[in-house]
Amino acid sequence: MTTISQALTQARHQLQTSSPSPASDASILLCHVLDCSSSHLIAWPDKQLSDDQSQRYNALIEERRKGKPVAYITGEKEFWSLLLKVTPAVLIPRPETEILVEFALEALKHNPKAEIADLGTGSGAIACALASEQPGWHITATDTSAEALAIARQNAETHQLHNIDFVQGHWFEALQREDYDMVISNPPYVAAEDPHLGQGDVRFEPDDALSAGIQGMDDIEAIAREAADHLVAGGWLAVEHGYDQQQLVHDCFARNGFVDITQQADLSGTPRITAARKR
Ligand SMILES: C[S@@+](CC[C@H](N)C(=O)[O-])C[C@H]1O[C@@H](n2cnc3c(N)ncnc32)[C@H](O)[C@@H]1O
CATH class of the missing domain: 1.10.8.10 (Ubiquitin-associated (UBA) domain)
Structure with a gap:
């Protein structure tokens, strides 16, 4: 014994x-x-x-x-104090993504009826966190992966979050509206040849959730190119990105006409979130 x-x-x-x-x-x-x-x-x-x-x-x-990552073994991971179901079909939610949630809650705190699009929702982590904090907000959560959306839906049901709609589709193709107050996303942003993709827990996570072209910027570029067409004037675009992409994302947002560009750092002081407003 x-x-x-x-x-x-x-x-x-x-x-x-x-x-x-x-x-x-x-x-x-x-x-x-x-x-x-x-x-x-x-x-x-x-x-x-x-x-x-x-x-x-x-x-x-x-x-x-x-x-095998612990979260895939237990089938769950805590995010924003919500216990979320995870499977190998979804990225395991990371603590740094909570900075993105904090940013959204602060930026839209005076808007009790905000319309938000969470692009690439995965387990539904961002959407569920926002929906749980602000029951008056409405979140449209998208993903290309039907398996991921099924998990995200289950997480919303488990936590009785009724203010999220889930839609399958490629970035903005899934959206019906052009008047979101915020487009928020933790998209894939790892460079295709980054050795980290072959190391540790990341080896077990879906490639579609991680890698995004040679510099890891393909998806952020795609989102920034179209975001303004789906935002109200003054609406926010907010994304998570890699530890070494702050300048690239800043330039990308500026090139696409966004203003009031702001960056938020993780606990080690590295900017991991970039947000900006539609003019
Ligand atoms: C880095 S994961 C983020 C998951 C979740 N939002 C989180 O923060 O834990 C990126 C997600 O984007 C999805 N994705 C990849 N390409 C996409 C596309 N073209 N359109 C919509 N979603 C996409 C992936 O399936 C994956 O679930």
Whole structure:
């Protein structure tokens, strides 16, 4: 028989060389098997696992050891304090995308009835976060992937968010309106030859959600080219981008006639969000 403490120690050891976060992975996966909180693991270190629990835990640790992201193993990821379902059909929502959500909430805080288009919604992370914070807003969430939209719809249903419509289609082709207050997107922005695509958790995520041409700018360029046709005067375009794309995105927005260009940095001080207004 194995105790909680022994199982965690063993798992941490097994994940040492394959995961950048062995301790937290071991803890999250054991909570998943035991269906408990992390405080339970701390409170009951000597509690014994049943044979079935031990076997299931070992199987999950083995999956993680082979590189599968923890969120794809558990099938869930927290974003903006909403627990979202994720599968390998969607990008695992990232903390930096919460900066985009914060920006939208601040920029439109005086508009109780904002119309927003979330392009490339994936798991529905951005749309669900905005919808949960502002029930009076209406969000149109799009994606080319039918599988992603099915997950996003489930997430909205789970959290009882009724102010989101989901539409399948290529960027603006999915949209019916020309009077959005904000077009928001975390589009694919990784350069096609970027070695990161072959490393770590990213290897398991859908390529369509990640790579965007030689400089990683193809999708941001496509969105910036057409966004003004779908925004009210003064409406916002806000996108997430790579750590080294701030100048490219700034120039792209300026070239497409956007004004009041502003950039928001992540916790390390690197600009990861660019937003601007239609004149
Ligand atoms: C980086 S992921 C972002 C997912 C989600 N918004 C998030 O922040 O976690 C980009 C998403 O854009 C979608 N996508 C890629 N090309 C697209 C296109 N041409 N039109 C609409 N969506 C697209 C992908 O399927 C993927 O779900």
